[in-house]
Amino acid sequence: MSWNILIGGYIKNGDLESARKLFDEMPTRNVATWNAMVAGLTNVGLDEDSLGFFLAMRREGMHPDEFGLGSVFRCCAGLADVVSGRQVHAYVVRCGMDTDMCVGNSLAHMYMRCRRLAEGEAVLHALPSLTVVSFNTTIAGRTQHGDSEGALEYFSMMRGVGLAADVVTFVSVITCCSDLAALAQGQQVHAQVIKSGVDKVVPVITSLVHMYSRCGCLGDSERVYSGYCGSDLFLLSAMISACGFHGQGRKAVELFKQMMNGGAEPNEVTFLALLYACSHSGLKEEGLEFFELMTKTYGLQPSVKHYTCIVDLLGRSGCLDEAEALILSMPVRADGIIWKTLLSACKTQKNFDMAERIAERVIEFDPQDSAPYVLLSNIRATSKRWGDVSELRKNMREKSVRKEPGVSWVELKGQVHQFCTGDKSHPRQGEIIEYLEEMMAKIRQCGYAPDMSMVFHDMEDEEKEVSLTHHSEKLAIAFAFLSLPEGVPIRVMKNLRVCDDCHVAIKLMSQVTGREIVVRDVSRFHHFRDGKCSCRDYW
């Protein structure tokens, strides 16, 4: 019997060979022996081997019990292998173990990981009772499928039935708040975390660092981070990523160096966060050095995501040919995103010929993506090639490619106010437009000229100007100015990238009002203050 424990110990220490050897040499293997192998392998992430052992166990006529079943569902979840998962589910039902809490919860988790949310929830509802774990499974499952609002509903349901949140609940709920950039909610949960006495738990701190960063409060991320004295790779990567997200590349580099001096081993994620921070802060040389460090010194294999960071870094620094050569020569397969990154760089660098060429590649990867069309339209409009602009639009119409609508939102007293471009539905619409028109007049005196190339649809210049004024981010900012007390920074979120014209306008708005304006883009934060932006026009 102690052999089973020995097997578990070997696997835990990464000594798979000894574990296997022992397993093969044992005179008798009972269910617990098999369980130890299956559980041990999935615990160290070797899900395929784990599943293999489970299947071999069945072939030998062993009847897996609830312990082994829990593990095998975890490994199907890891592999996102719903086919095997369903087969084991059928077995579980046959032997009546589907009402076991642990089996049921891991089964539900497996379905959710395989994107079968409804099936997972059905399993949970069939259980004899709902526990914290069941709620946590649903909350995390919903967040991972982009339904953080639904996840938060489950969180309040959970409190409604009198169940107390535990560490896992907190981490999941804080992650929901990051997704929704719901600062007020996040702060409330942080307060509950402190009250429950789990504010020193590392995953909790990690999720808080991430949440504050995504909500635009880098200072709070740093405060939470500095409350922890040890060294943890997840936490450090989260903090580096937070710095990068806010254009604080130097800080990110400092953190990374401290970490290396402390002897910690960075992994792929750490490097991704670091490279991202470098590219978004214009730290070209550093970024390239870190890329080399990653591959040469640490022997890590860069993924297409790492290459995308480097392409971004080179592109933003004006080395477009080098960036293209890298995509063509890298050992991993290029995707549409990496070409799109190069395309954006062509636009920023005003290399219009190259942009036309690269756009074709992007369209090949995803013909329904409107981004390359919109970008080309802006570029052609900049050179006043109106005929080419309308041809492009015709092309889009024929392929029924639709431009994703811009949406911006502001949180006010815990309520979210949302604005679409050209939106006229807000109750304070009249005031908002009036405010914007006055503001536009003021910033014109500081040199603002509307950038008509940012208008996507064909219309008269005067109309174009109005249409620019009604961009969702401008509407949201105007509403915030009208609603927030003097001196409070304005925080706006947007689903797409901030438009070029809005970026110029917001800089000047921060100058003439003396107000700090923070805009969260689809990829980063822009802190506008005194006519400047933290992205240094480098986004």
Added chain:
DNA sequence: ATAGGGTTAG
């Protein structure tokens, strides 16, 4: 011996 959670390009 068994269940749920943290960082990740555009």
